[in-house]
Amino acid sequence: MRERVLLTLALFLVAFGASGGELEPAPEGVSADDIAVCADNVLRSDRTFMEASMTIESPRLARPRTVRFRSWDDRAGRRALVRIDAPPKDAGTGFLKLHPNLWMYVPRVERTLRIPPSMMLQPWMGSDFNNDDLVNESSEIEDYDHHLLGIEPATNGTDGLRAFVVEYLPHDDAPVVWGRIVGWIATERCVPLREEFFDEQGVKLRVMRFDDVRRVEGRPVPHLWEMTPLDKPGHRTTIRIHRISFDAAFDDDIFTKRQLRKRD
Numbered sequence: 001m002r003e004r005v006l007l008t009l010a011l012f013l014v015a016f017g018a019s020g021g022e023l024e025p026a027p028e029g030v031s032a033d034d035i036a037v038c039a040d041n042v043l044r045s046d047r048t049f050m051e052a053s054m055t056i057e058s059p060r061l062a063r064p065r066t067v068r069f070r071s072w073d074d075r076a077g078r079r080a081l082v083r084i085d086a087p088p089k090d091a092g093t094g095f096l097k098l099h100p101n102l103w104m105y106v107p108r109v110e111r112t113l114r115i116p117p118s119m120m121l122q123p124w125m126g127s128d129f130n131n132d133d134l135v136n137e138s139s140e141i142e143d144y145d146h147h148l149l150g151i152e153p154a155t156n157g158t159d160g161l162r163a164f165v166v167e168y169l170p171h172d173d174a175p176v177v178w179g180r181i182v183g184w185i186a187t188e189r190c191v192p193l194r195e196e197f198f199d200e201q202g203v204k205l206r207v208m209r210f211d212d213v214r215r216v217e218g219r220p221v222p223h224l225w226e227m228t229p230l231d232k233p234g235h236r237t238t239i240r241i242h243r244i245s246f247d248a249a250f251d252d253d254i255f256t257k258r259q260l261r262k263r264d
Contacts, residue, residue: 024153032167045075047074047247051243052070053066057234057235059234072250073136080135082094093105095131096256101114120132128227133227144168148165150165178198179202180198190220205231210222221244
């Protein structure tokens with residue numbers, strides 16, 4: 001494990017140095033685990049409800065495609081339900097996570113299908129997000145070790161904010177899809193600014209950026225999430241949050257296959 005940490009740290013410093021930036025050392029006593037948990041808590045609570053729209057851009061599309069959806073996330077119970085509301089041809093499609101299983105309901109054929117673990121990296125609804133992003137089956141808190149690489153001074157790349165740079169390395173036995181993640185998290189208020197995702201060979205495959213921070217129930221929540229795959233020129237997917245509620249009250253019955261098949 002120590003050798004892997006040193007190797008990935010060296011690779012990161014080489015890549016970062018090539019861009020002309022230098023990291024400041026982090027102050028003593030700052031915990032990478034605490035920073036990662038704080039950033040996760042900005043985006044999620046034990047129970048979170050969200051209404052959002054997702055816009056997909058691709059050279060294959062004559063114009064951007066927009067999907068509207070609602071999600072119910074039970075982080076404590078590792079359960080989630082996502083329901084598509086638009087466009088009309090996809091309305092009623094649903095996704096249900098009951099750890100460790102993920103189910104999809106297809107209304108046009110009235111069938112419920114199990115999505116196997118081998119398909120967690122597959123695109124969700126034709127976007128640049130994958131099935132794992134959709135339902136948070138893997139956890140950046142529980143499935144990864146966290147290492148604080150330093151602090152990036154305020155730059156354009158961090159929206160003019162100082163940012164902790166945290167490396168996420170998966171546990172050896174963790175069923176995750178990424179070999180490594182590097183996150184930029186604002187030193188004030190723990191706002192996630194950017195994440196970079198690498199495969200097991202250390203190749204950077206995609207970048208997620210967060211923007212349009214608004215305060216919701218005391219949390220500084222980014223309302224615009226932009227995913228850019230680096231191996232697919234011209235592709236980009238953005239999620240715009242229209243409403244989000246933390247520590248939301250919803251019934252346990254919502255996390256059932258019967259509820260999955262409902263359209264309301």
